[in-house]
Amino acid sequence: MKLTHRRLASILSLAVFATVSLGTGSAIAASKAVKPVTIQFWNYWDGGNGQALSKLVTEFNKKNPGIIVKPVTFPWGDLLPKLQSAIASGSTPALAATDIAWMANMNQSGKLVDLGAALGGIKKATGDIYPSLLTYGLYKGKLQSLPASTNNLSLFYNKDLFRKAGLNPNKPPKTWAEMRADAMAISKLGNGTQGMEIYVQPGEGLTWQFQPYLWQSGAGFLNKTNTAPTFNSAAGKTALQFLVDLINVDHAATAGQWGAFDKGQAGMRIDGSWMVGGYRDNAPFEFGTAMLPIPDGGVHATNMGGEQIMAFKGTTATQAAAVTFIQWFTSAPIQARWDVATNFMPISDSVANSNVLLKHIAEEPALKAFIDQQKYAYARPAIAAYPAVSDAFSKALEPAFYGTVSVSDALANADAAVRKALSTN
Template sequence: MSSDLSRRRFLALTGSAGAAAALAACGGTSTPPNTAPVGGNGGASYSGPAVTIQFWNGWTGSDGATAQKMVDQFNKDNPNVQVKMSVFQWTDFFQKLPAAVQSGNGPDVGAMHIDDLPTQVAQGVIVPLDDVASALSLKDSDYAPAVWNGGTYQGKRYGIPIDVHNLGLFYNKTVMEANGLDPEKPPTTKDEYMTALDTLKSKGIQGTWVSPFQFTGGFMFESLLWQFGGDVFSSDNASATWNADPGVQALTWMVDLVKNGYSPKNVGQDADYISLKNGKNVFNWQGIWQVNEATTLKNFEIGTAPLPVIGSTGGVWGNSHQFVLPKKTTTDADKSNASRFFINWFTQHSADWAKSAKVPAKTSQAQSADFKAIAGLSSFAADVQFTHFPPSVAGIGDALTELYTGVQNAVLLKAEPAAALGAAADKANKILASNKKKYGA
């Protein structure tokens, strides 16, 4: 799983912020965005001559292996459309993609996260695909609002939703039972959570390790921020608001877990999850991407559940992979239609994709028997209704990096929560103002 963990760090640390820097360096292109060629049906079907299309993504972990199996099946089922998939670390993906698009050698189809889309649009790397959504009769009622809206930017659709990957509660059933806690009743409220931690502490167990790193302490903070009624940015995304009272309450609760001995100090990167697997940590706020490993451990039984509500309402950090169409300097109508057809096929096989530890983006698929049969994922699907995604703003990852630094300083007890969040917000506000000039409104 070390490769998966590394990949996930690249996802957030470089998927947006790194993309912004790389794209700013490469610049845009004056070629107008493509639209579906005349006569195209948006991917509903393909009846043209044999073509080969290039598909790029950053799925370097188990999801890459799952995607390759699906591509192989697609190629077998559709001999006239052969897909060649290229996988890069996300850092390399966002370095290669703009240059490839500019030179006319970009892929026909790509997949990226919703917080990557606005920067790619602003730099002229991807094109609108409202025609695909229209031709396939995709509509907002088919998805959770955050999933559907996450694929749009400035009133146009640039992403076709593939999945949701969010935070959830992983808990060690074996250790719970050995210490007098009901392994079938994970805590759902603040009181239940603290009662369980007190029981574990009385037996010498630090039951919830708080990570100072973005993975997963930063995501834990964002979830708590929403649970306490706050938000990361203002409604116009012009300023950071994580330093308001809800944010201070959220981060104070996390820091108090450390100060009061429920968590060790100075938790290393991924040590919160590793300690869960080793029976030293009982409750871990962790990403869905660990399900396939965690639910098949031999020495300990690990369960998954929705995040406990520590504040007054549900709140969960999440993100979504979405299909995109890179800009092409010349239009090949057959490849264009075949690319859209591949997107349609893949999203119709979301139950297969879910086996890589994802929740299907489409609500009906997340409620299907095939999906529910996959161990450990149902609780994440239940939390999609409370899941928040990064806002649709170009370069937003640069500002979020400051948030994660502020959380880290507080969790490491280098600064009090209010001071850490305030300093981070000041830096982020300067970045937001600079990005507005760089990328436009």
């Protein structure tokens, strides 16, 4: 019994010691970090994108001996709660790159550095960056973030499955009707093979994948002032009916989890340019890309994605370091190399026309569709209510894909839910 006592005591003192030393450890680290300035850069660029980023950052750190930027990667779904708790408690990193869809909310936090003021005026700070990309960074006349990357959705298709189904692997569909015919041909291969993979899981994923159909058909999503939905129209019904029929009438698609195309089990899918590198290296099939097919009498349209980079208020030193990094990272030469490494799209003409990028596109023909498509990219509404709107919209549409609610009812429900989300958020 004595032994137990002594053992317990020693374990407890060990525990106390360990805890105390952990605590002081960080304090020492903090006091040492007077010079140079070390700042964290939160982002969700993982895998190849993450490696590309750390390469660039290493270069930056070498060039700027007074600054050490440390990139920290979190999974996409987890970065937002991290930022929310950091902002709520005043422990923000110096730098972050986030999804453009979150920007309206980030802008209201009051914690972002005015980049226009820090970089000698908005005009000077933005250069020839495309104006459509700047909407996410401007808030009450101030520039609070800059585009770090942009991208869009185009059509991916599985050339092997096209061949097997007797289709021409070099002739991807150009219209909805062709897409439907191709999808039906491929689904006849059996074994659960889908002609077209459709994203039906509720959330921003569903909305972001479906919006191009709305824009192509002319239905639109919200009105110009972002105060009311416009999708509950004849054109909107045509768009939704098209996909719902692919699933429930043609049986050329399945309402289910996302991922069949990656496994070589679906003929077509809409996805972003960042998948090009991954498919080239890892896909167990030959793939091609094309601009999104459009309906009869419709227009070209796709959805714009990407990330904004921002600096958070902190000490003069960390803010200056963060601004220096943003200026460097958004400069044309660095952006061109960033796009080459990640297959993201250029943010300005000077990036698009740089030799580095032009050479890369020549070597990576699958990117061409995305470059062509980029000028038809629509921006999602940059309003604080957007996440709630998107969620309500996707939840109302989900049952239509499963065939439990009619297309017109689903859109009517979505209309009501979106109006409510707009008024309460």
